Amino acid sequence: MPELPEVETVVRDLAAAGLAGCRICSVAALWPKTLQPPHGIGWQAVEGCRIEAVSRRGKYIVLELSGGLQLLIHLRMSGRLGIAPHAAADEPYLRVRLLLEDGRELRFYDPRKFGRWQLVSGAESPLLNLGPEPLTPAFTAAALRRALRGRKGALKPLLLNQSGVAGLGNIYVDEALWAAGLHPLRPADSLKDAEINELRKAIRKVLRRAIGAGGTSLGSGRTNFYGLEGRPGRNLPRLKAYGRKGLPCERCGGILQRTVVAQRGTHFCPECQTIP
DNA sequence: AGCTAGACCCGCACGC
DNA sequence: TGCGTGCGGGTCTAGC
Known part of the structure; x- marks a missing residue:
């Protein structure tokens, strides 16, 4: 996707x-x-x-x-x-x-x-x-804090809606939340400053890594992602959460779960991505 | 205004 | 093997 x-x-x-x-x-x-x-x-x-x-x-x-x-x-x-x-x-x-x-x-x-x-x-x-480009200097901790402030809803749907940050979809939201150790249903305005900064760093990290691998291709079908020359992306082995239901979390060994949040398949570790 | 659910689509995985 | 079924996912729109 x-x-x-x-x-x-x-x-x-x-x-x-x-x-x-x-x-x-x-x-x-x-x-x-x-x-x-x-x-x-x-x-x-x-x-x-x-x-x-x-x-x-x-x-x-x-x-x-x-x-x-x-x-x-x-x-x-x-x-x-x-x-x-x-x-x-x-x-x-x-x-x-x-x-x-x-x-x-x-x-x-x-x-x-x-x-x-x-x-x-x-x-x-x-x-x-569209919100700020996450890989430019415009995507500051302050910009992310503004996007989350006053939002009673869950973190994941907010990160998907493009208005606070541009460019995230289902795969990289799950990856960024995993990397930041945040639960997808965490109320957006409940994040402490340190957590906002972790989330900002996590978003940038997972996106940079995926660009370096030419994107994520999930299978080999016609609807899969391919570059201009028909080349698939090579980021799939670098995913830590998305599509890894039942596998152990690389950080804590917990078993990754799949649930549905905002009508989307959502992958996370119930051991180290918790709601405090 | 903020949030949720439905519509748009059809290949593909899966079950029998 | 072949058929039927339902899932998945980005964004816009409608409705609360």
């Missing part, structure tokens, strides 16, 4: 493929719902634009276009990008083709059809609702 480290991996792959600097001929949707209707303009507005830069914000891939528009790509559950020549045959689950003037095209595959492309100008951008 693409979260920050997987999206970062794809963005680095896109940069290495030389996507920045390419000029767009046209966009074609094989599954029209993937292309969200832009406000006041049509998708043909991308025609003739140059891709000025490729970056990431939270889980969004951001293509900065000449003329000031941004093309946002969200992979959601099963989205995947590839680059192919115009002439290459369609593969299964191909949903969108972005044709480039150099004879290549950016291809979007998405078996489960959750992924979305958006064409936005700054003012109505969904990026405005």
Whole structure:
């Protein structure tokens, strides 16, 4: 499931493929719902634009276009990008083709059809609702404390909602909570300053480690995560909690449990992630 | 406003 | 082996 480290991996792959600097001929949707209707303009507005830069914000891939528009790509559950020549045959689950003037095209595959492309100008951008980037200096202990303050709800759903921290999903929330020794149901505003700082460090650690491994791929199916060249991530063996139900905790030897929190599978150690 | 639940989707794992 | 069933998960929306 693409979260920050997987999206970062794809963005680095896109940069290495030389996507920045390419000029767009046209966009074609094989599954029209993937292309969200832009406000006041049509998708043909991308025609003739140059891709000025490729970056990431939270889980969004951001293509900065000449003329000031941004093309946002969200992979959601099963989205995947590839680059192919115009002439290459369609593969299964191909949903969108972005044709480039150099004879290549950016291809979007998405078996489960959750992924979305958006064409936005700054003012109505969904990026405005995102919390700080966890791997930048903006993600201070004070910023995390502000995000948690006054929140009566549980830690895990808050960390998932993107407004306090951008880019975490189900896997890395479980990993960060494990690394910080915090229970997923711990009331968010009950954390002491030292615990907030541990959580901040844990979030940064698990994300950095996963980026270093090219992201997490859970299996080998079509809906799994793959980089631009179809390469799976190598972070699975580094996970300490997610998907490890019944295995011993590497920190204390307790048996890891799986429960459901906020309608999501949640993995934690009942021995060393407790609610005081 | 904050929080929860449902909708969107369908491959895949699992059970018989 | 083949079929049927239900799970999983990010984000938006609806409803309390």
